[in-house]
Amino acid sequence: MELNLFQKINETTWQISAHGNMRVPAIIYASEEIIQNMDNKVYEQLCNVAGLPGIVDKAYAMPDAHWGYGFPIGGVAAFDPEHGGVVSAGGVGFDISCGVRLLHTGMKIDELRSQLPAIADLLYNAVPSGVGSKSRIKLTDKEMKDMLQGGARWALHQGFGESEDLEFIEEHGHMTGARPEYISARAKERQRPEMGTLGSGNHYLELQEVKTIDDPIAAEALGLSLGDAVISIHCGSRGLGHQIGTDYLRDMLVESKKHGINLPDRELACAPIHSEIGEHYLGAMRGGINCALANRQIITHFTREAFQKMFPNSNLRLVYDVSHNTCKSEWHEVDGERKNLFVHRKGATRAWGPDHAELPKKYSTIGQPIFIGGSMGIGSYVLVGTKKAESLSFSSACHGAGRSMSRTEATKIWRGSELIESLKEQGIFIRSGTYRGVAEEAPEAYKNLFSVVDSAAAAELAIKVAHLAPHACIKG
Template identity: 60%
Template structure:
């Protein structure tokens, strides 16, 4: 390992950077030896920067998929106490507020789907707006926008998108409390008005997958999963609205930092005290952004159901769970034996509540919250369950995906989109995308080995492996 940072090995799967300079707490990284050797020093630099922020509690954490982000590392977790001058950071949440993954069971096995796969891929690609310049069929006026920003997936269900039973299986039961649509600018509203129910681009996707392997039969049964089942993964976020909120508040927070006596080690870590007007305004706006993402995934779920009803009428799509990656949420955690109310930032990290947590739907409470880890197109994704040790280790957080291993630029030099599609096609995976260069940038080889990431997360105790799924159809933004 050639790192300028002194990484102390705490256990086989955790590493520690002791506080130095202005760091208030240590940095802790969960990874195996191979993953940590491959991590760019920028990850450690960013983690140490996070550790300098006011009111940070216990440690700044990096998950096994951590990579160089902006401000926080992607795969970064940090909790702040408002009563100790703690901050909320627009940079710590990022531009794609509440980007996340939801998984649906289909009631079908992969054998039911295999012969209709191409038709299914074509219909999904036709019905679900994807890629740059795509717009949804829903056009929200100001009143509708405010209702959506307040109600999230609950609003979407009231509008006829999906089933009330879905809500139970979404974080916050589909509606993030404390959203303040009054903090959403006219520009953010305008940017979102035609984007509801769109997948977006980049690493966002919709996949039909096969449950290829079950690691834990008992939990899989509780999740309603069996080997060879067909499932759907949807990965997208809060679209233009979230991006605009992030853009605007990042600037407000940078400009106000000195008046809040905050010395930013990196402007991208822009933050404001939780107990300040700006901090509260951002929390209200960010929560509205979370609702936008939840509503968006709910509408896409509805569109997916319509496609399945047309192509495979026997299908019955039920929601396994919906997780968000880029958020700041108020949670109660025990720190050194004391219960504390903390503002937990997860940037490219998944909340992973362990068995018994009251925020897990009753039907799943005994086994832990489903943790959905999206892999790269053409490899595999994973379903895990939150662990009991998770609270102590990482404020109940786990990894979120494979994480990129190389830049988009390097990827386009190495692969051509058409040949990626052909190679995956030869393995029976149908890809639909509006952009071949986009496919090349997202080539499976441009990502880390998701299995190594998930194994490290399990071995570190962050979450427990339940099932591995492999793509059969991928609609890519």
């Protein structure tokens, strides 16, 4: 994008003045280099979001922003229900509550190094992944309803996990306000055989090493030391979330006209929060959040079971679980007034600063853990939220490196089998049911993780804590 489209506030803050149909200004947080390489669609989509009814303060885009559906991916926007604020299915996305959870193995990578191929096989066989995969769990109607209302707490009661886990999951593993009756039969059918499945595309389960530490105090609070072996799990609400997104995107397209909402782009299909369809979507979407939390909880259980087969005394501790496709009701201060707002984060995480009431006690002094996914060649990054992010971005930060190349382009350049061999030579063992899928996920098809993370840190949205380098990666 051209830099002259923006008012430069500082090195990583670029403001778009309210113009045309925009009700509020917009801000992109990114370095000059990232802005210059960012898709023009982000500018267009962010301006469109800034024109939606009831939007508060500003529309924001994180350093990993790219072209999305109506909302840019990496977009954050808050709406006031008392001033005609809207909720948008496209502002949450198809993979509701997709997120990352981090487990600590309690071991050093050096203890595992000689067994990495076997561990990769073990994890690949333990967690169903890829197109057509099915879980060994199949929910009854009653179990489906309970899961949609209970989230990870439900999973725990079914024997998947340990009670200590819940404190380290957003919403304590249970999103209140879920209304299973507003979720279609099709969505429930899609989910029935998919509990505890990883999915495909950019979803992964990765054995990683704490490679570098930027903030020793935060790392210590999180229990992370150099050389520690950890596991990252990236997945979401599977078929249920996809179908809720499909159903409500279409319904909102029809309903926005009835509510007199003038959409510059029909992908912004939305409905007033205080409307029948708005409330139905929120109830369904919260069920989707619970589904994602339950799904990651079950995958955690499968991972623990697998690890115990090889390491009987292992105890995989949940470090934290954070979602990045959500709309949540939160209290924020705007112009000196505390307001209950509906904050959409589409490809963006929450980033509470220290002392926030919703943080686990153990992390109250450091802020909320944030996990940023990169690629299977580079791994991921751990950050923590800042108090300043409250006024900068409704306490939000980036969620991933983001793609730099389309899937079609990637398959023309790389072959899956060659990539797997090349990564093996670097000590990274890939397990996947699909060579083509691996080619589409080639490390070089992703942007530079470190640039994105550095921008988030420079903008003071979050503080860098540790880089996690990959050793074994399960791809769907």
